[in-house]
Amino acid sequence: MSKSPIEKTSSTESPQNDVEKTFSNNEREDSFIPDEEKIRQTTELAQELGINEKKLMWKLDLCIVPPFILLYFLAFLDRINVSNAKVYGMAEDLNLKGDQFNVALTIFFVPYIIFEIISNYSMKKVSPHIWLSGCILVFGCVTLAMGFVKNYSGLLACRFFLGAAEASSFPGIFYILSTYYTGVESQKRFSTFFSCTCLAGAAGGAIAYKINDLQGVHGYNSWQWIFIVEGTFTAGLAFLLYFIIPDFPENARFLNDVERTFVKRKLEIHSVQSGFEVEYGWKDIFNTFKDPMLMLTALAYFALVIPSYGYAYFSPTIIKEMGYTAVSANQHSVYPWLAAFGYTNIIAVASDYTKIRSPFAISSGLMAIVGLALVLGLHDNAQGRYAGCFLVATGLYSxxxxxxxxxxxxxxxHLRKSIGTANQVGFGNIGGIISTFIFLAVDAPRYVKGLSIGIAFTVFSIIIMLVMVVLLNRRNRIKQTDSYKERFFAQDEKAIVLAGDEHPTFKYLY
Known part of the structure; x- marks a missing residue:
C-alpha cells in the first residue's frame, strides 16, 4: 500500500530555501499549537468580530443538529422496518423462499456503497439542503411503494432504490457536522445525531407494535401498513427538511456574514484551512486514497457494521425465538435501543470532557463482545439472552x-473530510452485506454462526483501532521533525491546502 507524505522518510532530502513562498504572504505555522493558545486566539477573534461565542454555539446547535437528527432518524427507520415487517408475515405473503429475504436485505447495500463518495462530492456542486432533502423524499416514496409490492422482484427493486437514495445521508451528515465544530465540541453533537439510530430502532419496534391494530384495514396487512405509514411520514417531512437542513459554514443560510467568517476562521485555528474555495478533481481524490489511514478507518467501521446491522435487522426475530409472540417481540425490541441511546450520549459528554476518543470506542466494543457472548452462550436462558441484547445494542451503537x-x-x-468520511461509511457498509447472510432461518433459535461471526469481527475492529492509535501517535511525532516540515512546505499552495490534516500544525486525536 502506498504511504502518505507523513509515512515517507525525508531525512536525505535537501533543505528547501524558498519554503515560505508557498504561502505567498501568509504567515506559516509549523508546530502544534497548544489548546490554551487556540482558545485564546478564538476569544480574540470573537472580540474582534463582535461575536458572542456562547450565543452563536446555541444557534449552531439548534440549526444544525436537530435537522440532521430528523433526517437520519427517518432514513434509519425506513431502512430497518423490513425486519419488523418480516415478523408480521411479509415473507409468507410474498412467498419468499430460502435466503430470498437475506438477498433483499443485501441488495440495499450495493448502490449504498457505490454512491456514497459520489454523493459527498456532489454536495460541493449542489447545495446540501437541496441534495439531502431530495434524497430523503425519494427514500420516503420508495418506502411507501414497498407497502404495495406483490412479489420478490418488487421487493428487490424497492430495496435497491432505497439504497441509492439513502447513500447520501450518513456520510453527508458527518461531513457537514465536521465542518462546524472543533475537536473538543464534536463528540456530543456527533453522538446526539448518531444516537437517533437507537431511537429509530426503538420507534420502529413501537410503531410496528401499534400498527398491528391496522391488520386488515382497507384490505392491507399490518406489515404493509408499516411501509405505508412510515413512507408517507418520511416523504412529507422531506419538504420541511428542504428549509432547515444546513449548508456548509461558508454559505450557511442561517448565519450572517460576520458569523460565517468567525466559524470558518475558528475552525482554521483549531484545525487547518478548510479549502472550501479550492477546486479539486478526481486526480486529487485518487491521491487521497494513497493514505493507509483511509483503509484502517474503513476496516474498523466495517468490522463493527457486521454485528450492528445483524442486530438491527434480526433482533425482533431473535427476541421472538426466545418465546415471545410477534407483537410482544416488537415491543421488547424497543428497550435495548433506549438503553443504547442513553449510554451513547453519556460517554459522548465524557469523551469531549476528557478530549480522548479511542478508549471509549474500544471499551464499548468490549461491552458488545460480552453481550454477544451472552446471547450465544445462554441458549437455554431467555432472560439472560435478552440481557445480552441490551449489552449488544449499547456497546455497538456507542x-x-x-x-x-x-x-x-x-x-x-474539505477534500479529506469528504473522502475520508464517505470511504469509511461506504466501505464499512460492505459489512451490511455480510450481516444479512449470517443470521439465517436455518440457524434459529441459537444463531451460533451469526453471533460467533459478530464476536470475531468486533474483536477485529478493536485490534484495528489499537493499530490506529499507534499510527496516529507516530504521525504526530514525525510532523515535528524538520525534514517533514521542509518537504511539506515545499509543495505549492493548493497542494498544502488540500493536504489538510497532514499540515504540521494539525495534531491527531486518539
Whole structure:
C-alpha cells in the first residue's frame, strides 16, 4: 500500500530555501499549537468580530443538529422496518423462499456503497439542503411503494432504490457536522445525531407494535401498513427538511456574514484551512486514497457494521425465538435501543470532557463482545439472552459514533473530510452485506454462526483501532521533525491546502 507524505522518510532530502513562498504572504505555522493558545486566539477573534461565542454555539446547535437528527432518524427507520415487517408475515405473503429475504436485505447495500463518495462530492456542486432533502423524499416514496409490492422482484427493486437514495445521508451528515465544530465540541453533537439510530430502532419496534391494530384495514396487512405509514411520514417531512437542513459554514443560510467568517476562521485555528474555495478533481481524490489511514478507518467501521446491522435487522426475530409472540417481540425490541441511546450520549459528554476518543470506542466494543457472548452462550436462558441484547445494542451503537467522530475529526479540510468520511461509511457498509447472510432461518433459535461471526469481527475492529492509535501517535511525532516540515512546505499552495490534516500544525486525536 502506498504511504502518505507523513509515512515517507525525508531525512536525505535537501533543505528547501524558498519554503515560505508557498504561502505567498501568509504567515506559516509549523508546530502544534497548544489548546490554551487556540482558545485564546478564538476569544480574540470573537472580540474582534463582535461575536458572542456562547450565543452563536446555541444557534449552531439548534440549526444544525436537530435537522440532521430528523433526517437520519427517518432514513434509519425506513431502512430497518423490513425486519419488523418480516415478523408480521411479509415473507409468507410474498412467498419468499430460502435466503430470498437475506438477498433483499443485501441488495440495499450495493448502490449504498457505490454512491456514497459520489454523493459527498456532489454536495460541493449542489447545495446540501437541496441534495439531502431530495434524497430523503425519494427514500420516503420508495418506502411507501414497498407497502404495495406483490412479489420478490418488487421487493428487490424497492430495496435497491432505497439504497441509492439513502447513500447520501450518513456520510453527508458527518461531513457537514465536521465542518462546524472543533475537536473538543464534536463528540456530543456527533453522538446526539448518531444516537437517533437507537431511537429509530426503538420507534420502529413501537410503531410496528401499534400498527398491528391496522391488520386488515382497507384490505392491507399490518406489515404493509408499516411501509405505508412510515413512507408517507418520511416523504412529507422531506419538504420541511428542504428549509432547515444546513449548508456548509461558508454559505450557511442561517448565519450572517460576520458569523460565517468567525466559524470558518475558528475552525482554521483549531484545525487547518478548510479549502472550501479550492477546486479539486478526481486526480486529487485518487491521491487521497494513497493514505493507509483511509483503509484502517474503513476496516474498523466495517468490522463493527457486521454485528450492528445483524442486530438491527434480526433482533425482533431473535427476541421472538426466545418465546415471545410477534407483537410482544416488537415491543421488547424497543428497550435495548433506549438503553443504547442513553449510554451513547453519556460517554459522548465524557469523551469531549476528557478530549480522548479511542478508549471509549474500544471499551464499548468490549461491552458488545460480552453481550454477544451472552446471547450465544445462554441458549437455554431467555432472560439472560435478552440481557445480552441490551449489552449488544449499547456497546455497538456507542462504539460506532465514537469511531466515526474520531475519524472525521482526524481528517482536515474539505477534500479529506469528504473522502475520508464517505470511504469509511461506504466501505464499512460492505459489512451490511455480510450481516444479512449470517443470521439465517436455518440457524434459529441459537444463531451460533451469526453471533460467533459478530464476536470475531468486533474483536477485529478493536485490534484495528489499537493499530490506529499507534499510527496516529507516530504521525504526530514525525510532523515535528524538520525534514517533514521542509518537504511539506515545499509543495505549492493548493497542494498544502488540500493536504489538510497532514499540515504540521494539525495534531491527531486518539
Amino acid at each position: 462504539s460506532m459514533p465514537s469511531l466515526v467522530c474520531w475519524t472525521a475529526l482526524n481528517f482536515g479540510g
